[in-house]
Amino acid sequence: MTETTSQTPARRRGRIFPEITIPLEELAKQKAEDEAFFQQCWSILERVRPKLIEQHYGWYIAIEPNSGDYFIDSDKMRAHQKVLHKYPNCDHFVFCLNETGATGRMF
Secondary structure: OOOOOOOOOOOOOOOOOHHHOOOHHHHHHHHHHHHHHHHHHHHHHHHHHHHHHOOOOOOEEEEEOOOOEEEEEOOHHHHHHHHHHHOOOOOOEEEEOOOOOOOOOOO
8 A cells, every 4th residue: 555645846957057057148159150051141142033933933932141252053952952062051042932031831
């Protein structure tokens, strides 16, 4: 037979790894850097989209903003691989050549 005890349950401790908590200032800095990176890529897309959208509507464009280079392909992963082949250690962004630049589908 099991005895019941009146012990209180163990207190929750909070975060699993509290030493890894990122300060709010660092999070704000990262968010600002990400937004600046996106804006650089977006400005390149806005510049080249009008001449590419007619021939390559629905294709993908991978943009490396530091050099201004872009790579297009009908397959998203191939566009991604093209930019990684030329710039293996640089960040890049992949857009779709359509009116919004979005790469996903809405059902």
